Amino acid sequence: MVPPLVLDIDGTLTDAQGRLDSRAFEVLPTWDAPVILATGKAFPYPVSLCHYLGLPQTVIAENGGVVLADGEVTFTGDREAAQAAADEFVARGGDLGWDAADTANRWRETEIIARLDADEALLREVADEFDLEVIDTGYAYHIKTPGVEKGVGLERVCETMGYDPAEFVAVGDSVNDASTFRVAGRSFAVANADDVAKEAADTVLEQSYMDGTLSVLESLREEDAA
Ligand SMILES: O=C(O)COP(=O)(O)O
Numbered sequence: 571m572v573p574p575l576v577l578d579i580d581g582t583l584t585d586a587q588g589r590l591d592s593r594a595f596e597v598l599p600t601w602d603a604p605v606i607l608a609t610g611k612a613f614p615y616p617v618s619l620c621h622y623l624g625l626p627q628t629v630i631a632e633n634g635g636v637v638l639a640d641g642e643v644t645f646t647g648d649r650e651a652a653q654a655a656a657d658e659f660v661a662r663g664g665d666l667g668w669d670a671a672d673t674a675n676r677w678r679e680t681e682i683i684a685r686l687d688a689d690e691a692l693l694r695e696v697a698d699e700f701d702l703e704v705i706d707t708g709y710a711y712h713i714k715t716p717g718v719e720k721g722v723g724l725e726r727v728c729e730t731m732g733y734d735p736a737e738f739v740a741v742g743d744s745v746n747d748a749s750t751f752r753v754a755g756r757s758f759a760v761a762n763a764d765d766v767a768k769e770a771a772d773t774v775l776e777q778s779y780m781d782g783t784l785s786v787l788e789s790l791r792e793e794d795a796a
């Protein structure tokens with residue numbers, strides 16, 4: 571049997587331009603074990619990706635703030651505090667880089683994000699005053715509740731569905747994947763990963779983006795066939 575997978579989306583299933591790599595449609599629907607998408611993106615993104623991949627909807631969104639397993643959704647993280655911090659950031663002259671109607675925050679339930687060209691020092695200063703943290707995934711700044719992490723989300727999925735986290739193989743590219751790497755049995759950082767992810771991973775891959783991810787999946791299939 572191939573092992574179950576927990577996969578990051580941006581930087582891991584995408585290309586360098588952030589587009590989903592079409593090879594995901596070949597390899598993931600035919601994977602003969604659970605595939606969990608674990609992302610910093612808002613809830614609708616991984617849900618729709620599962621839908622169009624033809625995968626059961628088991629997702630970790632908003633860096634662990636939202637978990638869907640066995641049809642049950644759980645939310646952790648203080649959205650109101652994140653919103654208050656974001657409002658304060660704007661009141662002090664900061665710019666999140668999106669307006670209220672933007673899809674980046676519109677469906678976000680447990681945290682708020684800012685574009686990477688936002689004033690990072692001010693964002694961190696304000697977040698700190700609200701007992702929140704800021705993480706930089708390479709795709710956005712996330713203003714979030716400390717302790718809400720993808721790895722905790724994976725543990726929740728496993729509790730709900732009766733899986734063992736140690737059986738999972740994780741692939742990811744950034745700081746928000748480090749917690750997943752600690753919980754999963756085996757972990758791989760793609761070559762484009764940031765230093766935190768590379769440090770946390772068991773193995774740093776030679777190839778970037780979906781090329782790296784596919785190299786893991788191919789070797790897992792080879793191990794299974796051996
Ligand atoms: O939402 C982000 O900032 C990054 O998303 P990811 O966790 O799928 O890489």
Ligand SMILES: [Mg+2]
Binds near residue numbers: 578579742
């Ligand atoms: Mg990523």
